[in-house]
Amino acid sequence: MANIVIIGGGVAGLSAGIYSLLNGHSVSIFEKHRILGGNLTGWRRKGHDIDGCVHWLTGTNPNSDFYKMWNTVGVLDENTEVYYGEQLFSYVLGDKKISLYCDMEKTRAEMLAVAPEDEKEINRFMRAVETMARINKVGGENCDRKMMPWEWITKAPDLLFYHSLSIKQLTKRFKNEVIRGFLSALLSEKFSSVALIYVFSTITGKNGGVPRGGSFEIERRMEERFRSLGGQVFTGKEAVKINNKNGYATTVEFSDGSIASGDYMIVTTEPSAAFGKFIDAEMPYSVKKIYDAGDGYRFSSSNAAFSCESDDIPFRDEIIVDVPQKYRYLLRADYLMIREYSNENFAPEGKYVVQTLAICDEAACVDFINYRDNKAKYNEMKKDMAIALEEIITSVLPSLKGKLTCLDVWTPATYKRYTNAETGTFQSFILAPKSIPIPADNRVKGYKNLVLAGQWLQSPGGLPIALDTGRVAAMTVAKLAKRGLPTYLPKKAMV
Ligand SMILES: Cc1cc2nc3c(=O)[nH]c(=O)nc-3n(C[C@H](O)[C@H](O)[C@H](O)COP(=O)(O)OP(=O)(O)OC[C@H]3O[C@@H](n4cnc5c(N)ncnc54)[C@H](O)[C@@H]3O)c2cc1C
Missing domain, CATH: 3.50.50.60 (FAD/NAD(P)-binding domain)
Structure with missing residues (x-):
């Protein structure tokens, strides 16, 4: 020993x-x-739990490869309740919306309904998602069957095509701006499109749920x-x-x-x-x-958590919206993820937690870190961020006006302070x-x-x-x- x-x-x-x-x-x-x-990680503020990490855990499907490992380390077993929302997220632009549902056909149908002009590209992309689900052994309906040699020959070219395309290049193939936003809102535009296909296949293969209780x-x-x-x-x-x-x-x-x-x-x-x-x-x-x-590129985010004092939950799981131009410099982000935790006991009776996450690049991370050298200015900036975020949330979800109280704001400087990551990034280099x-x-x-x-x-x-x-x-x-x-x-x- x-x-x-x-x-x-x-x-x-x-x-x-x-x-x-x-x-x-x-x-x-x-x-x-x-x-x-x-x-x-997660932490408590004013009687609320703030979930600092997991949005989806790859490997929650018992037929998938990662499940066995999560099982060995004690995270998942047959008694673990895993939450699968109806969708991972919805991208919202004006009165239009497209969601990444756990049901692939539902996602395809919504994409086609919003952007019939992009039918050919949508079907090609979704074909690649199906192929990835099987290569990736995500498990689940239609994803367990191994690919036969002749299928590799016919299906591999589709994936190879996306392998060389960045998400930015991918979005250029679509005419419709809602589809373009939907495809670029989740991951950095510098990622290979195959990374996005991987996420789609994980979610539609029911392999990316969140164990009850989240990160804690x-x-x-x-x-x-x-x-x-x-x-x-x-x-x-x-x-x-x-x-x-x-x-x-x-x-x-x-x-x-x-x-x-x-x-x-x-x-x-x-x-x-x-x-x-x-x-x-x-x-x-x-x-x-x-x-x-x-192409080495890492990212982080600035985040906030709010207590929402209401029974009204005007959206489910997560929506992603464009950051208004006037706040793009403050948040150093183009998109804002807004997530609700009403499915968890994270808040006192009659309330639920709403969190925001705005992905930013490494240059912005360094700015946040340098900014923190002056604690007073940094704290002022965090207050401005809380006000801006509340305004963005309530502009998309007006019924939450007057019902949000900010619990905490944290930035890449926080990640650096707690984990020592050089530039406050919380995820390794992107798949280019x-x-x-x-x-x-x-x-x-x-x-x-x-x-x-x-x-x-x-x-x-x-x-x-x-x-x-x-x-x-x-x-x-x-x-x-x-x-x-x-x-x-x-x-x-x-x-
Ligand atoms: C907001 C957010 C959302 C995320 N969402 C997801 C998601 O949905 N799905 C997903 O798969 N991943 C997600 N991630 C990423 C995921 O959290 C990380 O990939 C993962 O936790 C990294 O684990 P690690 O052990 O490699 O590194 P770390 O978590 O960085 O662990 C390294 C540890 O080393 C400690 N340490 C550093 N220096 C020293 C030292 N000198 N001495 C002693 N200890 C030291 C640190 O404090 C830390 O505890 C998310 C992360 C964040 C922050």
Whole structure:
């Protein structure tokens, strides 16, 4: 049995921990924040729960590949109630609306009704969604059947066509502006259209629900599984230095002056927050390649949560609207997602939580971070954002006028402060056109017993990739442990 030290207690850290415990090792997680979860988080304000993460969890369909892993780490089982709204989101422009329903035919019908002039492109796109659902093994009706060799020959060209198109290029193929908005509102326009097809196939394959209780519950269940297997958790431990002896990581020093040691270390933080910082080495080549890629692009968002004092719920799940021109600079965003949580017990009786999310690019993230250097100005800006957001929400949903109270506003500066992500981004690099999402190498030159995990190792990141890189890191450590370590290294994990 080896002692494994994991740095970072997000999904990747918990996953690496659970799989390592199942492999028979002893594991301790060291997390800089006072709670685990990383980006998978939630918090309370004025008696309301704010869900800081999950919009859809890939792998909720029991027939899908990811389900087995979520099951192993304690997130999903046959008793887990999973919420599937009727739609993932609706894009609203004036009095027109198109939704991404769980029922693919319903989405197709709505697209055709709004944009009959785009019939050929709509059908071609939806054909690619069907193909992806089967390649992707999302499970569910019509998605379980394996593709026959001749089907690959006839269907693959459609997907290859979209593989080289960015979402921006994709939208140009459609004449109707509502369809164009619908296709570009969810992901950055720089993504490959295949990423959008992947999301469509996940939702229409009923493989992207949200476990009841949202981010809080997903984190809680993983943490419970980790602890129940004997894993140890140390919070408030920010790694500041990993010491190296003859090519082996020996001890890790924390900002509070404490030190821990283990036979193997798994680092799950954003690589740019680790290499040249607490790891005295260059980023592995395959990771650096992801960072240096010409199309390399990460995103984050500015967000807000409101308490809505009303029985009136004038929309369901999530709508996405255009940000009015006058607020585009303040929010650094073109689109605003507005999500309601009336299906959850997140608010006191008679109220429900409404949250907004405005995706912004990395340059905007850096601006938000710099802005926070002046706390007074930053707080003023957050107040302006709350006013602007309330105005946008009530202009689309007038019945909510006078019923919203802002609970919190947070920005990429918040993500940087809590997770150390270099530019406050919460998702790894986008899947760019023509790129293939191959995971980067998890080994580090000069450290024979140190392994990497985390969403940053594979575009486009997200919860399932964090989960899988954690599993793979545990397998790598298991292989290394079979070979053994030199005798001069400290034997016991200690804090
Ligand atoms: C608003 C929002 C919505 C999202 N929606 C979805 C969604 O719908 N579906 C989806 O799949 N994904 C979604 N994501 C993305 C998802 O949350 C992330 O991909 C995932 O949580 C990343 O997990 P991770 O473990 O790789 O990294 P992280 O969550 O960043 O975990 C790294 C951990 O390391 C800790 N750490 C950093 N530096 C140190 C140090 N020096 N010492 C000790 N600890 C350290 C951090 O505090 C953090 O806890 C969303 C994220 C956000 C913020």
